[in-house]
Amino acid sequence: MSRIIGIDLGTTNSLVAYVDEATGLPRVIPDAEGRPLLPSVVAFTPDGIVVGEAARRQLARRPADTVYSVKRLMGRGHEDVKDEMRFLPFRIVPGEGLVKLAVGGREVTPPEVSAAVLKALKERAERHFGEPIEKAVVTVPAYFNDAQRQATKDAGRIAGLDVVRIVNEPTAASLAYGLQRLSEGVIAVYDLGGGTFDVSILRVKGGVFEVLATNGDTHLGGDDLDRVLALWLLEDIAVRHHAELDRDCVDLARDPEAMQELRLAAEAAKIRLSSEERTTLTIPFAGFTYRRDITRAELERLVEPLVTRTLGPCRRALGDAGLTPADIDEIVLVGGSTRVPLVRRRVQELFGKAPHSQLNPDEVVALGAAVQAHILAGGFTNMLLLDVTPLSLGIESLGGIVNVLIPRNTTIPTSAREMFTTSVDGQTLVDLHVVQGERELVKDCRSLGRFELRIDPMPAGMPKIEVTFLIDANGILQVQAKEQRSGKAASIEVKPTYGLSETEVEQMIEDSFTYAEADVATRMLIEARNEADTVLVHAGRALKQGADLVPAEERAAIEAAVAALRAARGGDDRERIHEATTAVNRATEHLAEVLMDAALKGALGSRRATEILGERT
Amino acid sequence: MLKQDYFSVFGLPRKLAIDTAELQRRFYALAREHHPDFHQAAPPEELARVEATSALVNTAYRTLRDPIARVDYLVRLEEGRTTREGAAEKPKAPPALLQEMFEIQEALAEAKTGALDAATRARLSAQREGLRARLKDEEARLGASLSARWDGAAPAERPAVLAALKEALATRAYLRTVIDDLAEALGEDEPSRREDKRVAHHRH
Numbered sequence: 105m106s107r108i109i110g111i112d113l114g115t116t117n118s119l120v121a122y123v124d125e126a127t128g129l130p131r132v133i134p135d136a137e138g139r140p141l142l143p144s145v146v147a148f149t150p151d152g153i154v155v156g157e158a159a160r161r162q163l164a165r166r167p168a169d170t171v172y173s174v175k176r177l178m179g180r181g182h183e184d185v186k187d188e189m190r191f192l193p194f195r196i197v198p199g200e201g202l203v204k205l206a207v208g209g210r211e212v213t214p215p216e217v218s219a220a221v222l223k224a225l226k227e228r229a230e231r232h233f234g235e236p237i238e239k240a241v242v243t244v245p246a247y248f249n250d251a252q253r254q255a256t257k258d259a260g261r262i263a264g265l266d267v268v269r270i271v272n273e274p275t276a277a278s279l280a281y282g283l284q285r286l287s288e289g290v291i292a293v294y295d296l297g298g299g300t301f302d303v304s305i306l307r308v309k310g311g312v313f314e315v316l317a318t319n320g321d322t323h324l325g326g327d328d329l330d331r332v333l334a335l336w337l338l339e340d341i342a343v344r345h346h347a348e349l350d351r352d353c354v355d356l357a358r359d360p361e362a363m364q365e366l367r368l369a370a371e372a373a374k375i376r377l378s379s380e381e382r383t384t385l386t387i388p389f390a391g392f393t394y395r396r397d398i399t400r401a402e403l404e405r406l407v408e409p410l411v412t413r414t415l416g417p418c419r420r421a422l423g424d425a426g427l428t429p430a431d432i433d434e435i436v437l438v439g440g441s442t443r444v445p446l447v448r449r450r451v452q453e454l455f456g457k458a459p460h461s462q463l464n465p466d467e468v469v470a471l472g473a474a475v476q477a478h479i480l481a482g483g484f485t486n487m488l489l490l491d492v493t494p495l496s497l498g499i500e501s502l503g504g505i506v507n508v509l510i511p512r513n514t515t516i517p518t519s520a521r522e523m524f525t526t527s528v529d530g531q532t533l534v535d536l537h538v539v540q541g542e543r544e545l546v547k548d549c550r551s552l553g554r555f556e557l558r559i560d561p562m563p564a565g566m567p568k569i570e571v572t573f574l575i576d577a578n579g580i581l582q583v584q585a586k587e588q589r590s591g592k593a594a595s596i597e598v599k600p601t602y603g604l605s606e607t608e609v610e611q612m613i614e615d616s617f618t619y620a621e622a623d624v625a626t627r628m629l630i631e632a633r634n635e636a637d638t639v640l641v642h643a644g645r646a647l648k649q650g651a652d653l654v655p656a657e658e659r660a661a662i663e664a665a666v667a668a669l670r671a672a673r674g675g676d677d678r679e680r681i682h683e684a685t686t687a688v689n690r691a692t693e694h695l696a697e698v699l700m701d702a703a704l705k706g707a708l709g710s711r712r713a714t715e716i717l718g719e720r721t
Numbered sequence: 722m723l724k725q726d727y728f729s730v731f732g733l734p735r736k737l738a739i740d741t742a743e744l745q746r747r748f749y750a751l752a753r754e755h756h757p758d759f760h761q762a763a764p765p766e767e768l769a770r771v772e773a774t775s776a777l778v779n780t781a782y783r784t785l786r787d788p789i790a791r792v793d794y795l796v797r798l799e800e801g802r803t804t805r806e807g808a809a810e811k812p813k814a815p816p817a818l819l820q821e822m823f824e825i826q827e828a829l830a831e832a833k834t835g836a837l838d839a840a841t842r843a844r845l846s847a848q849r850e851g852l853r854a855r856l857k858d859e860e861a862r863l864g865a866s867l868s869a870r871w872d873g874a875a876p877a878e879r880p881a882v883l884a885a886l887k888e889a890l891a892t893r894a895y896l897r898t899v900i901d902d903l904a905e906a907l908g909e910d911e912p913s914r915r916e917d918k919r920v921a922h923h924r925h
Contacts, residue, residue, distance in 0.1 A: 268761070312749045480761050488753050490779075515779040517757065517772045576772060577757050 108239040108268060108481050109229045110473025112276075113218060113256065115175040115298030115325060116440065117141040119470035120225040123478035130280060130474035132467050133232045140467060142228070144298075145172045146220045148208025152626030155224040158634050164368060167193035167360040169208045173327055176299045177203050177214040178259075179252035181602045188323070191331055193360035202602050215255045215604060216612055219262035226265055240265045241477040243469050245300040246272035247320030247494045249540050250552045250581050251602045257580070258604050262612045268480055270578035273297070274304035275491050276472025277438040278313055280463060282487070283475055289433030290316075292421075294451050294459065295469075296414060297439035299325040303418045305425040305432070311486040317424035317513045318494050319417035326371075326441040329407045333370040334363070336406055337385070341394050348392040362389055377403050378443045404446045411450050418454055424513050435459040440466055490515050493575050495550075500537035504546045509573055512542065519574040530561040534569060534594075538581065551601040557585045557594040569594060632681040636673045639685050640666065643692050646699055653698045665691040722774050726798055727781035737792060737868035739785060748782040788864035789893070792886055795871070799883055812895035813888075818855070821848065825899060832906040842907065849903040856896040863889045 110130070112119045119140055121132045132140045139157070147159035147170040154162075163170050171194055177185055182196070185203055189196055197204040197211055204211050222242070229237045242265075244256050253270050260267035274293035281291075288308050295302040302320035306313055338356060342349065349356070356362045369387045376383040377400045387394045422428065435451060437459045442448065451459050463471070478484050492513045498506040499522070509520040524534055534557040541549030559567055568588040575581055585594035604612070643666050651659065669684040728735050731747045753759070755774045763771065784790045814822050828845055831837075837845070867886055874882045 269758075310749065312752070314749075479758055482761070485759070488749075488756055488758065490752055490756075514783060517776040518779050519773065519776040574772065574776060577775075 106239060107233065107235070107237060108241060108477035109226075109237055110276075110470055110475070110477040111222065111225055111240050111242045112273070112470035112473055113175065113221065113242055113244070113259075114144055114469075115173050115300065115327065116144060117298070117466065118144045118221050118225060119467060120229050121467075121470040121474035122229070123474050123483060125483075129284070130471040130478075132470055133229055135228055136231075142221065142224055143172075144175065144218075144221050145170060146174070146217050147171075147630075148210065148212070149626070149630060150208065151629065153220050154626070154630045155220050158631045161634055164361055164364045167364045168195065170194075171205060171207060171212075171217050173299055174205075174214050174217040176323065176327070177205075178218065179249065179255035179602050180214075193364060202604065213604065213612075215259040215609075216262055218256065218259035219612070222259055222263035222265055226263060238264070238266055239268050239477075241269045241271055241473045241480065242267050243271050243273045243276045243473045245295075245297070245320060245322055246274050246302040246304055246318040246491075247300065247322050248272075248579075249322075249495055249550050250497075250579070251550070251600065252322070253578060253580050254600070254603050257578070258609050258612075261609055264613070269476060270580065271473055271476045271489075272302070272304065272315075272318065272491055272494075272579070273469045273472075274302045274318070274438060275306070275313065275315055275489060276470075276476060277436060277463075277468045278304070278306050278308070278472065279475040279487065279489060280468045280471035281436055281460070282308055282313060284463070287434075290427065290431055291434045291436060292418070292432045292455060293436045293438060294414070294418070294442065295320075295438040296441040296447060297325050298441070299323070299327050301325060301414050301417065303414070303421045305421050305427065312488045312490065314490045314515070315492045315513075316427070317421045318492055319421040319424070320494070321413065321417060324410065324413055325439075326374075328410050329374055329441065329444070330367055330371045332406050332410065333374055333403060334366045337366060337370060337394075337396075340396065341389075344396075345392055345394060352391050354389075354391070356389070365389070373398060374403060374444070378445060400445070407444070407446065411444070411446050414447075415450060415454055418451075429455045432457070437461045438465050438468055491577070491579070492516060493518065493579055495540045496542055497538065497540055497552075497573065497575065497581065498549070500539060500546045506539055506541070506544060506546055506549055510575060514575075516575050516579060517577050519572055522571050522573070524557075524569045524571060525565050525567050526559075526562070527564055529564045531564065532559055532561050533557070534559065536571065536583075538573075538583070552581065553598055553600040553603070555583050555585075556597040558597075559587050559594050560590065560592070562589075629676060629678045629681075632678045632685070633673055636669055636681050636685050639688050640669060640673075643688050646692055646695050650695050650699045650702070653702060654695050658694065662688070662691045662695065723770075723777060725777075727784050727794060728798075730778060730781040731785065733785075735795065735798070736872045737788075737795060738872050739791065741786060744782070744785060748778065751778045752782075788868070789860055789890075792863050792868065793890060796883060796886055796890065799879075812898050813891035814895050815892045822899065825903070829902055829906050837906065845903055845907060849900055849907070852896055852900050852903070856893065856900065859889060859893045859896060863893065 107122070110121045119132050119142065121130050123130050134140045135142065142156045143160040145156065145159040145163065147154040147162055147166060149166070149169065159170055163172060173192070176188060180203055181201055182199065182203060185196070195206045197206050202213060204213050205217070226237055226240070240260060242256055242260055244253055256270060257267045274295045277295065278291060278293050291306050291308060293304045293306065300320065300322045301324040302318065304318040305316045307316055341356060356366070365387055369385055373383050373385050377398070380400070382397055382399045384395065384397050432455050435455050435457065437448070437451070442461065442465050448459060475484065475487070476489065479487055479489070493510060493516050494512060496508050496512045497510040498508040501507040509522065510518055526534065536555040536557070537546070538552045538555060539546055539549040540552055543549050557569060557571070559569060566589070569585055570588055571583065571585045573581060573583055583596055583598070585596055586592070587594055643662065647659065647662060665684070665688045669688050672680045672684040722730065730751070731744060733739065752775070755771055755778055757768060757772050757775060760768055760771045784794045825845070825848055828841055863886070867882070867889055871882045871886065
């Protein structure tokens with residue numbers, strides 16, 4: 105069997121991992137610079153697509169064309185994302201059904217954006233192994249519905265990957281823990297990621313990982329914590345800097361670049377406050393610089409309601425599993441947001457014991473995906489994962505009421521059979537509307553799609569159509585129908601409510617090949633330009649600060665190198681930009697040393713001064 | 722295997738007393754044998770068959786693991802109903818509780834038109850607690866004494882036991898519905914609300 109990689113396709117970051125044959129342990133594949141995380145950011149530039157760190161760096165510069173957190177839009181319709189879009193700087197194409205984004209002068213669907221991320225990871229793995237990779241296990245939030253899972257699978261296909269299994273993130277994490285740390289018993293996995301929250305309760309026994317219940321919220325994660333902090337900062341800025349804002353007639357809330365800066369600063373401050381009690385935020389805006397201190401207690405007051413929202417799903421999962429907090433032997437924390445101390449405290453209070461976090465919460469899902477990939481490739485034969493479907497599956501019946509066929513938390517694969525007949529003589533079409541959700545009315549549930557069964561004409565009530573609804577091991581629905589009198593399989597046309605049709609997916613696969621070559625060249629060019637920009641900023645700052653510290657001819661040499669780089673950066677020649685960048689770096693080497701020395705001396709001097717002052721008082 | 726009933730899937734007799742630890746052991750063994758994860762290299766038709774078997778094993782385990790679902794399934798099996806059609810018994814009020822149920826229904830109807838006063842709330846809340854205890858008793862009776870009666874019944878006695886099982890299932894369904902309605906009127910979330918609550922099937 106060919107090699108299968110494990111991919112964690114995250115809201116904020118994505119990773120790729122594999123199981124090392126020699127040690128039997130999963131490992132994350134880093135990029136050329138040794139970074140394990142690939143930011144899930146995709147920039148659509150006039151020249152092509154850029155993914156990852158290079159795209160992340162231009163979030164604030166090109167907010168409208170740089171897509172982040174697209175996972176929150178996967179498999180969703182316009183109605184679902186209305187609230188969300190108020191906070192995202194990119195534009196949605198008006199319409200119905202599946203959401204489309206208007207970025208970089210073209211229209212793209214969320215699966216295409218995710219495909220760009222998957223493709224970057226695929227290429228990373230191919231460089232690592234020196235061979236083509238065609239198969240992957242991809243993780244999704246456990247609480248993802250059928251449309252969101254299908255969208256993830258489509259993204260894989262567009263990226264040239266056969267997604268051989270969709271695995272739930274908390275379950276994947278438990279596999280990674282199971283392989284390395286976990287003893288047998290009942291465990292709770294609390295997974296708070298960038299955009300989604302999941303909780304799963306599992307029984308681990310004799311190599312079997314049986315999920316007993318899962319619950320969650322696909323619209324709750326680190327992004328939301330950043331958002332409440334950013335909105336709070338926005339109010340604070342309005343109060344403190346109203347003079348400058350009025351003077352320049354600026355409305356920050358309507359300025360995508362400023363809002364993006366604010367969001368990124370809020371995210372960075374939130375991260376620092378996980379290890380520090382107090383931090384300083386400095387955000388340069390046009391016309392003024394905003395600076396303030398914020399304490400962990402202040403952040404906790406702001407995010408408390410969000411953290412509390414995760415406890416409801418935990419209690420519901422426990423209830424569905426028929427357990428109480430005391431029955432849980434171990435708690436495993438997954439996802440970057442579980443580094444927030446308040447999250448840890450609340451989880452500990454709910455379950456009455458300290459959670460586990462020995463494995464890196466950013467990497468554990470990818471490691472688990474690699475373990476599942478190894479199981480599928482026949483590598484691990486003693487481990488078995490029995491997962492569940494997170495949401496009840498039903499069909500619309502008379503009066504818009506949902507008739508539940510498969511209740512939530514049913515072990516998958518699972519199937520349900522139903523008999524249908526016709527109500528009119530000669531009727532050849534039977535229309536089934538399939539929904540997912542826990543509410544009693546169709547309108548309150550999520551529409552998955554319509555299945556049209558075509559049968560031969562017969563008198564009303566004569567046909568006996570047996571319809572089998574199967575939820576496969578990916579948590580994805582398959583429908584089969586058979587007319588029992590004739591024994592003929594009924595043809596089924598599937599009309600997904602929020603998905604891509606087969607033709608659309610194929611067109612996208614074709615497009616991705618056309619763009620592929622241009623994309624690689626463009627990405628390298630843009631990365632070179634980004635690098636040049638960074639070096640130019642540093643050189644400019646160094647020249648300003650250290651003009652008097654070096655001889656005039658050295659200054660002139662630096663200025664010449666900078667001018668050459670500016671010229672090269674304006675062109676399309678990546679090699680030339682690269683060389684000019686290196687030249688600037690070399691020319692400023694001495695100046696940088698001189699500045700460092702001066703800074704050190706300055707720091708020592710000022711410390712002495714405060715020490716002396718301290719002694720006097 | 723696909724044609725087997727849930728009891729024979731696990732090699733068990735058609736009895737209601739089941740050692741759940743042993744059932745779990747057999748389930749894990751069968752799950753391992755038939756899970757699609759271990760048949761990835763199989764041709765599509767073979768994989769589809771494995772998937773169907775795996776689904777059957779999972780459903781069989783889920784049904785037999787739960788003492789009430791087990792009774793519900795047995796009744797269906799004995800009556801020769803193959804689909805879930807009409808699986809749950811029609812909710813039926815236990816005769817001994819008719820008077821109390823009548824009062825509750827009246828209070829519930831009132832609650833729909835206006836807010837509940839404190840005294841009514843307290844009374845409904847107390848009645849709900851009483852009904853919950855009653856439900857627990859009914860479920861215990863189904864899972865223990867009635868189940869034991871079935872297991873010990875001679876073939877000639879079975880129709881009578883089956884009728885008693887159905888009666889108890891109907892009472893249970895009724896109690897659950899009223900408890901849910903009370904929870905709704907009192908503005909409380911009843912987490913088990915959707916389970917087992919079936920509506921009439923729509924025919925096209």
